[in-house]
Amino acid sequence: MKAMVSNAAVLGIFFVSQFGIGFIGNTLLLTLQTNTLLFQRRTKKPIDWIFIHLTLANVMTLLFSGVPEIIHYFGRRHFLDDAGCKAVLYLFRVGRGLSLCTTSLLSMFQAVIITPSNSRCAWLKPRISTCIFPAFLLFWILNMLIYIRVIMNVVAPYNSTQVNQIYSLPYCISEGPCTKKVSPFLGAMVTRDVLCLSLMILTSMYMVRLLFTHRRTVQHVHRTSLCPRASPETKATHTILALVSCFVFFYWTDSCLTIYRNYRHNLHGLENISLFLACSYPSICPFLLIKNNDRRSFLNVHFQKSESSH
Template structure:
């Protein structure tokens, strides 16, 4: 196993553990009805990232399909479909996160302010639409993917360990690429627009606070801290996404894949779902307080574990 593959497995393990912790945290506060509107989006994003890790490496889906004696062709289609859906949802939900944070911090005189009081309802409706759209949008490539056999003989392009794309007509290939690119360019444009708007709002807020000699209140503002976190995630996502998009486009148009490029692409695409939970954990005071409580009670938890083991 190469060094890059070892790094990929370490990255996947770290990402899954961090996202599992977050999804447990968000599920608990949502069930307890103590959640903020943004928590609904972060919970979805965390679930999407877990599924991306588990389908990109075919970790548990392959084991389940093998135990059920499922054919390789169906396993390939199911794994590839789920991964494409989650990949599309990742950019859509990140865009949704950026839009609703812009609404959250918008001044009372702004046009977006009228949506603040119904933020939860809008988030639920928007999420349902996004999930429905991506479940249907990502189904187009199912017909062109199947179980991997032999690349040199069948001219298949390997996309997973046991999965490959069949040869696609140039016209269809160009159409699929154009549609996907149009969606991505639109969503990235919305993210950049809302990010610019948030930067302007923060700049004006900071200037007003300086004028009122209360800059310390701005530094401790939860809204500002949350906005800075989301801005960082959005900018980071856009950079990573376009690196991955360029690699995908070149491979798809030239119909040329090799194991090194495939591994590098997985590594690049997994950077965002690995970094995102770590940024969320370090920037959310609620999560930090939970970790402090768990750390302070670690001795009690350890003693209880040994007690139950002795029983």
């Protein structure tokens, strides 16, 4: 019994640490973005709204996954009824979906912004900013509709009497649905995941290629410099690669574990790993953005000036 209590305490401390780091990072990023929008209006950019929406989605994911998990591992059992389980798991899934969609939008937005003026896609530059808020609305509607199935299936563990159960979280049980009924839900979710991640990867590859081409051009012109420094373009490339790589790794690994758990019941050790992966990107994301976010945007005016001079 003491070993069990000790293990629960260790897991509780672990999730407290992850939640604390992620919450502090997202709060700091949100403060920086809010300060830019309210008090530095001359430097604000449309991409700041995407950062804010991504930060809010990450905070939403951390709150509705980390806090209940911490309460559970510090000894409070069965603290949610059916309505509480439905609300917590639904909002957690919606927040995670919003994080996916917003990261994809961020990648596409940056790709359009750095597109050369002589490109065939250059006509999107003055129009892309007008699509930000309609995209946010679409993301909310889409994810709220996709995860309605969660509300229908999730119950508190002590209220579940069915034998066919899928262990979702330590404090909530997802009762196994009929395959025919769950197919539209899985189809919509998989379609959204594949579309968003594909767009994210393709646009990131395009930006990496464009930024490295620009970097070689600048190095050729300024190769006599005695004190070479990492340019904003190089920092942006590293950030984009890290952001996309982290999201793809954590999201798909968690998705694979979730699918595996759905087919192999009573694997109670995997839900902790799955939750850790689900909360890893929201915890790491703000620090990646803050590190190379000198002017609230990955690609600052220096890039545009360098491009126009050549």
